[in-house]
Amino acid sequence: MSLISNQHIFAANIYLKQPDPRIRYSFPLKNWRARVEFAREHLTWSTADWTKVVFSDESKFNHFGLDGKKYMHRRLGEEFMPKCTIPTIKNGGGSVMVWAGLQ
Numbered sequence: 001m002s003l004i005s006n007q008h009i010f011a012a013n014i015y016l017k018q019p020d021p022r023i024r025y026s027f028p029l030k031n032w033r034a035r036v037e038f039a040r041e042h043l044t045w046s047t048a049d050w051t052k053v054v055f056s057d058e059s060k061f062n063h064f065g066l067d068g069k070k071y072m073h074r075r076l077g078e079e080f081m082p083k084c085t086i087p088t089i090k091n092g093g094g095s096v097m098v099w100a101g102l103q
Contacts, residue, residue, distance in 0.1 A: 056101040064093030 042049075065086070074084045 051103070054101045054103050056099065058097060058099040060095050060097050062093065062095045064089050 065088070070086060072084065074081075078084045
């Protein structure tokens, strides 16, 4: 942030929360080697070979809201105003896990 934007924020009495640092997942060397080996073994596969493979994935869908952190900008003293609150449901409202396979 620049000095000018900081001055405007402080003049407007806005409370800003700094975001958490980005997460970088570690990738063990043995997993990297296994992926390279897999790629080399299947480098010569034809389209006919790949049609025998099933690719799958899964996704989670929440019934209400998001799982992650929520950020917002507000002025000091506004934390309980309706526009600065997020309604919640006991136990999170539930979710549905969807799985699919593509061939």
